[in-house]
Amino acid sequence: MARFRGKTVIVTGAAGGIGRAAAARFAGEGARTVLVDVAAAGLADSVAVVERAGGEALAVEADVTRWADVQRYVEVALTRFGAVDAFFNNAGVLGAVSPLVDYPEDAFDRVLAVNVKAVWLGMKAVAPVLRARGGGAIVNTASIAGLRGTPNLIAYSASKHAVVGMTKSAALELARHGIRVNAICPAPIETPMAQALEVGVKRDRLTATIPLRRYGTPDEVAALVAFLASDEAAYITGGIYTVDGGAMA
Ligand SMILES: NC(=O)c1ccc[n+]([C@@H]2O[C@H](COP(=O)([O-])OP(=O)(O)OC[C@H]3O[C@@H](n4cnc5c(N)ncnc54)[C@H](O)[C@@H]3O)[C@@H](O)[C@H]2O)c1
Known part of the structure; x- marks a missing residue:
């Protein structure tokens, strides 16, 4: 495929597991990729993975919670490649795994900054660029923790429910563009x-809640992301898609 x-x-969070797999998938299907992350070493590794697969990748070290950094990664993409067609808004942090009564306030603020504010900042910067191009696709990374309650992850749970809400609102606002x-x-x-996550919850207990009885792989997530970002999904917007081995069924 060369969609x-x-x-x-x-791709933000491009040094991480899901971001790297998505970058490789996009590049493997012909995309020029802009890889954004705060982790410089991991970012370089992701560029190497994309290039080994014969793809093109430009690394931008940036903190997605900072508006100046967000504007910079979009500007760098435009300067280097002339346009942006799709945006995988994926950087995220787990935060603490702790009962809500003990949950550290600074961890709560950090999780909301990365998982909520930065997702909004990314859409704020990229949407005008997509609009100038005549349209495009944004895929935000939420979680099944954005669809149901999760004990001991109060901030992460709040943040991923927020991603679901922002996705729906943004879809309604941006459809006309x-x-x-x-x-x-x-x-x-x-x-x-x-x-x-396994520091606080045992792996066996997690897999027991998944009908397919295993974790997913980053490539399995990347396949869904690439579909949603591609023209094959031209009639799909405002959708919230599980990739969860049946966990939410
Ligand atoms: N792995 C899972 O089990 C799982 C499940 C559901 C949802 N998710 C979500 O998937 C997304 C990707 O996570 P992952 O599983 O690849 O984890 P990961 O920890 O491997 O990757 C996350 C990446 O985000 C980057 N990042 C964090 N804060 C940043 C900041 N301020 N600026 C720039 N980059 C920043 C990290 O450096 C890291 O490379 C996250 O939004 C996460 O919440 C993951």
């Missing part, structure tokens, strides 16, 4: 974030 030939795609906005809701996926 992204001649297109430019920005030809911009589609959808969200994905993964169950635990084999990435560093799932390992962080």
Whole structure:
């Protein structure tokens, strides 16, 4: 498939498990990719993965919670590639795993800054650029924690429910500009974030809640992201898509 030939795609959280797999998928289907993350070393590794697969990747080290950084990664994409066609708004943090009565206030603020404010800032910066192009696609990363309650993850739960709400509102606002906005809701996926979750919740207990009895892989998430960002999903906007082994069924 070459659904992204001649297109430019920005991926945030591109040093992480899901972001890296999505970047490789987009590049493998012909996209020029702009990889954004605050983690410089991981970002370089992601660029290497994309290039080894024969793709084109430009790394931008940026903190997605800072408006100046967000504007910069969009400007860099425009300067280098001339346009942006799709945006995978994916950077996120888990925060603390703790009962809500003990949950640290600074962790709560950080989770909301990365998982909520930065998702809005990303759409705020990218939407005008997509509009100038005549339309495009945004895929936000929520979670099954944005669809149901999750004990001991008060901030993460709040933040991912917020991503679902922002996705629907943005889809309604941006439809008239030809911009589609959808969200994905993964169950635990084999990435560093799932390992962080296992500090508080045992892996066996997590898999027991998943009908397919295993975590998902980053590639399985990337396949859904690429579909939603592609023209194959031309009639799909405001959608909230699980990729969860049946966990929400
Ligand atoms: N792994 C899972 O089990 C799972 C399940 C559901 C949803 N998600 C969501 O998927 C997304 C990707 O997570 P992942 O699983 O690949 O985890 P990950 O920890 O491997 O990747 C997250 C990436 O986001 C980056 N990041 C964090 N804060 C940032 C900031 N301020 N600026 C720029 N980059 C920043 C990190 O450096 C990291 O590379 C997140 O939004 C996460 O909440 C993950």
